[in-house]
Amino acid sequence: VGKSTVDDDVLDELEEILITSDVGVDTTLKVIRRIEERVARDKYMGTDELDVILREEVAGLLAENQTEQLSDFEIPGGVKKPYVILVVGVNGVGKTTTIGKLSAQFKNKGYKVLLGAADTFRAAAVDQIKLWGERTGVPVVAHGMNTDPSAVAFDAAKKAAEEGYDIVMIDTAGRLHNKVNLMNELTKIKRVIQKFIPEAPHDVMLVLDGSTGQNAVMQAREFTKATQVSSLAITKLDGTAKGGVVIGISDEFKIPVRYIGVGEQIEDLQIFNKDEFVDSLFKK
Amino acid sequence: MFDNLSTKLDKAFKNLKGQGSITEINVATTVKEIRRALIDADVNFKVAKEVTDEIKNKSLGQDILISVSPGQMLVKITQDELTSLMGGTQENIVLEGNPAVILIAGLQGSGKTTFTGKLASRLKKEGKSVMLAACDIYRPAAIDQLKVLGEQVGVEVYAEPENKNAVEIAQKAIAEAKAQNKKVVIVDTAGRLAVDEQMMNEIAAVKDAIQPSETLFVVDSMTGQDAVNTAKTFNDRLDFDGVVLTKLDGDTRGGAAISIRKVVEKPIKFISYGEKMDALDVFYPERMAQRVLGM
Ligand SMILES: Nc1nc2c(ncn2[C@@H]2O[C@H](COP(=O)(O)OP(=O)(O)OP(=O)(O)O)[C@@H](O)[C@H]2O)c(=O)[nH]1
Ligand SMILES: Nc1nc2c(ncn2[C@@H]2O[C@H](COP(=O)(O)OP(=O)(O)OP(=O)(O)O)[C@@H](O)[C@H]2O)c(=O)[nH]1
Ligand SMILES: [K+]
Numbered sequence: 192v193g194k195s196t197v198d199d200d201v202l203d204e205l206e207e208i209l210i211t212s213d214v215g216v217d218t219t220l221k222v223i224r225r226i227e228e229r230v231a232r233d234k235y236m237g238t239d240e241l242d243v244i245l246r247e248e249v250a251g252l253l254a255e256n257q258t259e260q261l262s263d264f265e266i267p268g269g270v271k272k273p274y275v276i277l278v279v280g281v282n283g284v285g286k287t288t289t290i291g292k293l294s295a296q297f298k299n300k301g302y303k304v305l306l307g308a309a310d311t312f313r314a315a316a317v318d319q320i321k322l323w324g325e326r327t328g329v330p331v332v333a334h335g336m337n338t339d340p341s342a343v344a345f346d347a348a349k350k351a352a353e354e355g356y357d358i359v360m361i362d363t364a365g366r367l368h369n370k371v372n373l374m375n376e377l378t379k380i381k382r383v384i385q386k387f388i389p390e391a392p393h394d395v396m397l398v399l400d401g402s403t404g405q406n407a408v409m410q411a412r413e414f415t416k417a418t419q420v421s422s423l424a425i426t427k428l429d430g431t432a433k434g435g436v437v438i439g440i441s442d443e444f445k446i447p448v449r450y451i452g453v454g455e456q457i458e459d460l461q462i463f464n465k466d467e468f469v470d471s472l473f474k475k
Numbered sequence: 476m477f478d479n480l481s482t483k484l485d486k487a488f489k490n491l492k493g494q495g496s497i498t499e500i501n502v503a504t505t506v507k508e509i510r511r512a513l514i515d516a517d518v519n520f521k522v523a524k525e526v527t528d529e530i531k532n533k534s535l536g537q538d539i540l541i542s543v544s545p546g547q548m549l550v551k552i553t554q555d556e557l558t559s560l561m562g563g564t565q566e567n568i569v570l571e572g573n574p575a576v577i578l579i580a581g582l583q584g585s586g587k588t589t590f591t592g593k594l595a596s597r598l599k600k601e602g603k604s605v606m607l608a609a610c611d612i613y614r615p616a617a618i619d620q621l622k623v624l625g626e627q628v629g630v631e632v633y634a635e636p637e638n639k640n641a642v643e644i645a646q647k648a649i650a651e652a653k654a655q656n657k658k659v660v661i662v663d664t665a666g667r668l669a670v671d672e673q674m675m676n677e678i679a680a681v682k683d684a685i686q687p688s689e690t691l692f693v694v695d696s697m698t699g700q701d702a703v704n705t706a707k708t709f710n711d712r713l714d715f716d717g718v719v720l721t722k723l724d725g726d727t728r729g730g731a732a733i734s735i736r737k738v739v740e741k742p743i744k745f746i747s748y749g750e751k752m753d754a755l756d757v758f759y760p761e762r763m764a765q766r767v768l769g770m
């Protein structure tokens with residue numbers, strides 16, 4: 192954006208930046224329309240000002256955390272323990288890895304953490320989460336492969352309640368959101384946990400792959416229908432993909448982004464920072 | 476979306492009454508609608524621009540037929556353009572050497588290991604003896620995962636859990652396959668990002684050492700705008716022979732297929748459409764073009 196006044200070239204360039212960040216046509220046009228309106232009011236706006244306004248407009252679409260703004264790897268205060276996080280998403284987005292990384296962060300904060308290996312379907316999924324548990328020193332409730340995932344989730348919740356755990360995170364098998372049976376299975380897992388802890392899960396975290404394009408919108412829609420998603424984690428932002436689709440998702444479904452994944456190691460998880468995220472869209 | 480697009484195009488042509496053919500002026504809005512539809516389908520921004528410019532050139536001067544609406548006509552031109560762009564004919568993988576070696580590469584979680592199992596199963600059904608090489612030494616339980624799949628499809632997996640050298644494991648797997656008189660070795664590798672120099676060096680070194688007759692780049696069909704960057708870098712480093720498009724059992728439009736084809740000019744050879752070991756098929760350009768357009 193190297194011009195002194197806001198003209199069509201500047202707006203075209205803006206459009207390209209947003210579209211190539213996977214922001215999507217609708218959300219991009221929405222942002223541009225709002226910029227145009229503001230420019231029309233103040234005809235002589237310079238590009239410096241445009242930069243500020245643009246960042247404001249984009250950041251404005253990212254939903255705020257409904258509960259309280261968590262500035263660290265914490266769970267909201269005043270919740271009866273254990274705090275249950277159900278982790279869902281399509282295949283291969285990084286659910287298990289995110290759980291592994293999160294368990295280390297929560298543990299560092301002094302929480303007593305338990306994991307539930309409710310992906311009993313994908314080859315060696317139980318081994319994978321067990322290895323993460325070993326890495327981070329967090330116990331894993333597992334019944335083995337090809338067992339009932341609801342039973343695993345139930346047992347994990349039960350153990351957590353009985354043994355005074357603070358947080359329990361349930362890993363689930365990757366599933367495409369257009370597969371009705373698999374989505375129903377998720378609803379069932381949720382119901383089974385509620386039999387034991389009525390207010391659980393306290394958080395249903397949808398994990399999105401940062402390199403996914405517009406299909407992520409459908410993912411958000413369908414997973415929300417099945418499980419009332421309450422937070423998002425965006426993974427694989429250590430690459431060149433920008434993850435811009437989350438802006439439209441956050442705006443449409445009012446779900447806050449909580450974490451971003453920036454690598455495969457334990458420490459590669461960060462609290463989502465709106466301003467840094469918006470900045471990264473405009474970084475060359 | 477097809478109806479949607481064709482209706483939109485008709486609307487864009489509304490002022491056309493009385494004009495007998497497609498001209499520079501009357502096609503402009505239409506082309507914009509097509510471009511938008513392509514971008515909505517995750518075709519890369521620049522690629523969408525190039526493709527719609529070609530569509531525009533092809534449509535200019537064409538007579539508007541009475542029997543079809545101009546919108547439908549433009550959709551047909553678009554569909555043909557996309558189909559030919561993705562390669563008119565089916566291309567097979569090349570199996571040469573004793574054993575023939577197939578190298579699998581791609582981003583994290585794209586579906587490489589699953590595809591490795593599927594391809595093994597397919598080749599086995601064709602009567603070929605296959606061995607799998609477990610060269611992902613990083614991801615927790617990656618070797619176990621491949622072993623489970625190998626067992627499912629009845630194909631042996633060569634692994635060295637203690638060895639941290641992917642090149643060496645691949646070489647030894649090939650030597651072992653040769654000793655056992657196996658015809659094909661499929662080498663599963665760790666997922667990696669194109670910007671990860673060290674990991675890109677590793678896969679380049681693996682390729683160098685084992686000289687595969689077929690290198691396949693596995694890509695998630697839900698990938699967005701970044702598909703071009705990734706495909707370009709992998710192709711620069713590996714000069715791969717073909718692309719595998721995965722997770723097509725979802726409802727993604729799969730525009731990445733077009734972006735990749737356009738940018739690296741390598742054929743898409745297989746599609747993967749499920750987690751089961753038989754959910755594998757060859758690629759049909761026409762079906763993909765229709766999918767991208769939502770037909
Ligand atoms: N570069 C990078 N890779 C990641 C990140 N998060 C996860 N991965 C990798 O992505 C791949 C898939 O991660 P998983 O955690 O197995 O994904 P999942 O969603 O549990 O997959 P399924 O259970 O098979 O659906 C692995 O190779 C991870 O190491 C990230 O933030 N950056
Ligand atoms: N629905 C569906 N899922 C698939 C398909 N291909 C792979 N998967 C799933 O996607 C997830 C990731 O697949 P993997 O084969 O582990 O991917 P990968 O590329 O080997 O992953 P890394 O080794 O971590 O880089 C798993 O849950 C697979 O079951 C497909 O065509 N359709
Ligand atoms: K990035």
Ligand SMILES: [Mg+2]
Nearest residue numbers: 286287310316
């Ligand atoms: Mg998993």
Ligand SMILES: [Mg+2]
Nearest residue numbers: 587588611617
């Ligand atoms: Mg793998």
